[in-house]
């Protein structure tokens with residue numbers, strides 16, 4: 001699909017959607033299954049391009065990985081037996097793959113090279129490499145390791161105690177994964193807690209991890225046990241339909257099997273604070289990753305303040321929250337979100353520029369944006385910047401805009417939500 005023209009003419013939205021598997025958890029399921037010796041099985045795996053890049057990298061390390069629909073079987077001889085890859089490990093558009101693999105490869109016995117697409121080539125890697133070098137990692141790359149391609153010469157590591165300068169699950173996870181092969185206790189302090197899927201999965205694979213008052217610690221050298229991982233639906237994907245259901249007229253959408261890990265549910269807190277008409281039934285509170293069903297109806301919404309420790313809990317949802325805020329009464333102010341500038345694109349500039357084209361009253365700030373609500377949105381030609389979340393924001397905007405919305409590169413959405421347009425069709429009435 002080179003370009004798409006969406007002219008839905010303000011439909012009402014009704015029906016059920018089961019969003020695809022969580023991207024963060026899908027990546028980690030392949031990584032953990034490749035670390036552990038034996039057979040790991042995964043269900044509900046996300047068949048998005050980013051997660052397929054992760055599979056491809058581990059196959060190049062000699063791990064056997066079979067896909068059967070959304071089920072995966074991983075047979076590994078354990079991370080100590082990974083093969084030196086003869087080819088570059090290509091991470092595509094995936095920051096998670098690139099950064100977490102740095103942590104895993106740093107303490108391995110092999111030499112490897114990581115590279116990704118043009119967007120990955122602009123994303124900062126020093127934030128991961130600095131703590132890994134403190135542990136003894138030997139990593140080189142463009143601008144002293146700030147950018148890909150990166151060469152990693154596996155070497156013995158020592159555990160560190162590290163205070164996170166930014167809230168980032170990728171940095172935290174890279175250190176934790178390197179800590180598996182390090183001597184001593186890895187200790188990480190977080191001011192604002194980022195998503196904790198790595199900590200949960202370490203436990204699921206049998207490791208002992210202590211999490212207390214924003215500090216994660218665990219002992220290096222623990223052996224992981226192969227197991228089964230059931231991947232819940234991705235709340236970051238569900239967010240697009242939560243917003244659509246709240247904004248569109250006379251609508252009601254039910255989303256099933258949505259991951260409800262509290263480090264990811266900031267979008268639910270924001271919808272609640274805005275006054276959304278929403279019901280949540282928690283299905284599985286005791287699971288490694290809790291899940292639930294969310295029903296949302298057309299809602300009268302109020303502007304809100306979004307900042308502080310809420311930001312890491314909804315960082316990927318800010319583009320779609322910004323769209324929602326254009327339809328609320330009053331002003332929404334998003335602060336403390338400068339991290340948006342180093343995602344697949346600069347998401348502050350991209351969101352503000354594209355929503356302005358639709359007629360939104362929105363302005364960028366240094367660390368977020370201010371959105372004055374109550375706008376009637378018009379059709380326009382939008383750029384995706386090759387960023388799946390900007391593309392999906394534009395497509396959802398088309399459901400509440402007066403004219404057609406054109407997207408220059410809808411294919412980029414496949415990195416996290418390959419069935420996105422089919423799911424839109426399911427609920428249009």
Ligand code: SPQ
Pocket residue numbers: 023024025093094095096097167168169170171173194195315316339343344389416
């Ligand atoms: O993997 P990638 O490209 O970095 O994807 C994004 C996304 O929007 O899907 C960010 F651009 O998600 C990150 C997220 O922003 C996935 C992630 C993870 O799985 O650990 C953590 C978050 O990033 P951060 O800043 O917390 O490290």
